[in-house]
Amino acid sequence: MYNKRDEFTEKTKKIMQQRVGNCCSNPHCRCLTTGPNHNPEKATNIGVAAHITAASENGPRYDASLSSEDRSSILNGIWLCQNCSKLIDSDQNTYTVGLIQRWKAHSEEMTRLSIEGRELKPDQQYEGYFCPHCDTFCKTGVSVCLGCNSDIYYGSTPAAWRQDVQIGMMTSALLYIAILLFLPDHLNSQINTSFPLFLGLPFMVFFITGATITILSGIWFAKKKDTERRSNPPLFVRGRH
Ligand SMILES: [Zn+2]
Ligand SMILES: [Zn+2]
Incomplete structure (x- = not known):
């Protein structure tokens, strides 16, 4: 059976294109969609008026509840x-109607700021942080500042990580020894038992258990601190580059 497509009119496409200053509305792309052609009488166009919910049945994000008119509307x-x-x-699971509508709103907003002659600061366009050493804007996820070559750490730096492991290990080793030293004494005096020092554990058992607990505690503590640091702005460390 013939599958009816609810296409946009040429006028609708033109307005759609002009409302975003002729740029792609994907905020991570934003490329220009027209430019000069080798033929001086032609222009190259790589722009597309795409449907948010599909123009016909079985298309991506098709919404049967829409009328034919809604489907070909600029909205x-x-x-x-x-x-x-x-x-x-x-991939209609990643690129949902909601996400695409946010792209569109964002793109039109960027274009509005631009046409009003307001300078678009990079932090209005992208997520990221300014380098405290050279004030260069670094997008989230980038690991080196392009302005001054500082290393950017989103969690613990290697030095902080090593220090946290040491703190975790030391604390748990001390606790382990303290508990085994004082627990038998405490039990003996409280409930009149006669546990020997270190609960009488054979040395190897005492040592291996202690070492395992100590190492695991060190790693656990460093991971915990790393997660905590990730919720803060990243650290910019001036390297030896
Ligand atoms: Zn694009
Ligand atoms: Zn920098």
Whole structure:
């Protein structure tokens, strides 16, 4: 059976394109979608008026509750480059209606700021942090500052990690020895038993148990501190580059 497609009109496509300044609306892409062609009488266009919910049944994110009119309305469209329009249609679980609508709103907002002559600061466009040494903006996830080559750590630095392991190991080793030293004495005096020192554990058992507990505590403590640090802004460490 013929599958009806609710296409956008040329006028709708044009307005969609102009509302985002002719740029792809994927915030991570934002590429220009037209440019000069080798033929001086032609322009190259890589922009696509993509459907947010599909134009026809079985298409990505198809919404049967929409009327034909809704489906071809500008509210159901987003201006993208060819790559990004392919991307959203190849994985509708990642690229949901909600996400695509946020892209569209973000892109139109960026374009509005731009046309009002307001300078777009990088932190308005991307998630990230300014380097405290050179003030270069570094996007989240980047591991080296492009301005001054500082290393960026999102959790513990290697030095802090080593120190945390040591603290964790030392604390648990001391606790382990203290408990085994004082527990028998305490029990003996309280409930009149006669546990020997260190509960009479054979030396190897005492040693291996102690070593295992100590190492595991060290790693556990360092991991805990690393997780805590990850909820704070990253550390910029000026390297020896
Ligand atoms: Zn794109
Ligand atoms: Zn820097």
